[in-house]
Amino acid sequence: MKSIDRARAFTLFGVLYLTANAAIAQQADPLPSWNDGASKSAIIAFVESVTTEGSAGFVRPAERIAVFDNDGTLWAEQPVYFQGLFAIDRIKKLAPEHPEWETTEPYKSAIAGDMKGLMATGKEGLLKVIAASHANITADKFAASVREWLRTARHPQTGKPYAQMVYRPMRELLDYLRSKGFKTFIVSGGGIDFMRVFAERVYGVPPEQVIGSTIDAEFEMRDGVPTILKTGKLVLVDDNVGKPVGIYRHIGRRPIFAAGNSDGDLQMLQYTTIPRSADDKAPSFGLIVHHTDADREWAYDRDSHIGKLDKALDEAPQRGWTVVDMKADWKTVFAQ
């Protein structure tokens, strides 16, 4: 009798356990760092709709492609794009090997940390900064330089390591979408090889799902070792009209969810959400992170030199895009 009771008890326990689990899963808040409100409700309603079999808007898992901008959408971007700060730090580090930089622009301004002087060197100057910090280096050595920088560098205003300036609510959104069968991609104006160093650890996005501005590379056998060398030629500027091109090149199908924070994301939002024809009823979701919180983060939009949000903000109501008010919608801002 004892063993029979045990079998019965196990069966009962099993049923209770499964039931309790299902109930918890249904009730648990998938976005705990988001305040209840229109933004959170709209996200959850969309995700439920496209993932509920039999619903009119059901989307099969293979088509559940979600694309996220990085700077200003997944992590902060003030006072200047973090990759720019990496480039300057890298030039400072390499300066001893290039004594001529002390008297030559744009290196001189970069070494002095003179952002105004650096900006004054224009597009040509910035391309030289990118070349000096990102090119003529093997892929492995470049990745090592980014890893080292992420480990040691601190944000000039918050004093945090950059990987801690990720937005917790957006990290939750990435996790939530993945738990519902979405494949999440980063589609950023930032450098593809720069982001790939931390995207898997920090966002749970593997390198093959990171799309960004790209400089060319070459393959060679170097002393018998297969080597990728990063060269300076730009092959994709993954910003503005370049974002749908990057999506087409790397993903090859239209996303159903896009999140951005600036006019650089306008075309990605259009590409994701605007119907192809009168018959096109494919569901889609557009999200804009609006930086409204000068206390916990920064407040900026139409007049900002970084992350300018103007046209996309005007177009949002007409397109039905959800504009996230960082101050009102987010309980917590940073990951840590």
Next chain:
Amino acid sequence: MKSIDRARAFTLFGVLYLTANAAIAQQADPLPSWNDGASKSAIIAFVESVTTEGSAGFVRPAERIAVFDNDGTLWAEQPVYFQGLFAIDRIKKLAPEHPEWETTEPYKSAIAGDMKGLMATGKEGLLKVIAASHANITADKFAASVREWLRTARHPQTGKPYAQMVYRPMRELLDYLRSKGFKTFIVSGGGIDFMRVFAERVYGVPPEQVIGSTIDAEFEMRDGVPTILKTGKLVLVDDNVGKPVGIYRHIGRRPIFAAGNSDGDLQMLQYTTIPRSADDKAPSFGLIVHHTDADREWAYDRDSHIGKLDKALDEAPQRGWTVVDMKADWKTVFAQ
């Protein structure tokens, strides 16, 4: 007592069921179209080793990247790359809109189906053929033209639709790897947008895991509709040294399994399998499909104008690459 017996019976049944399932899974042949022999054993031993937790060669799922060439590796490529036949058919179809083509090369030869004449127009001629058949067209219209061609065109010698000239043993290998947690990619000299039309249906490889030669694209709003336009500029020739570059650009990490059939795959095989240093003990597998079966498919290698296999065949023993002898190793060649 009756219900208690039932509980006990269910428990017993459950244990039996799970045990039987595990036994079937272990015994079932994952590669039924492969003859028993060194090639099949080597593949299975490698896959078992990298997927068995606790084994010295264990590789975590995220790093299980497998790359496959397409032409001559996943489907046939004789008497000429199938995409070349698509291009010629496309030019024939467009000819009525371009009366001047009847007297102008390379179109004249293409329309006449004169391969020799077409080849004689050289690289410049071939680029014009690609431009006329693949560029200055929206992405959606191009995909529709490939779909229509795959539905209607027949191979000149076998009379089969091209999608039926896929190698069944390689399709099984793709499935086997995926069942073991691998992510399978195509890395081909063929056009990325051409292959993406059928790769998901025919190989189970989604568009975002297809890498190939790439021409540029532009984004524009056309009559209020977001539109991708394919332009003629080449941004990646995904062959030879271009294959590791394509892998780096699209995947961003080193594969652990590579399969090819020609010298165009040599650098991909090197990139995948050659250690980076004396300490680099990362497991890897290189596979070459050797076309040795003139009866069921074609027999060619060192002197072929298509799929020339010479240097990679010489290098195989030294690198430990598995050379698949199509005639001896494959029970069945084509999928259908």
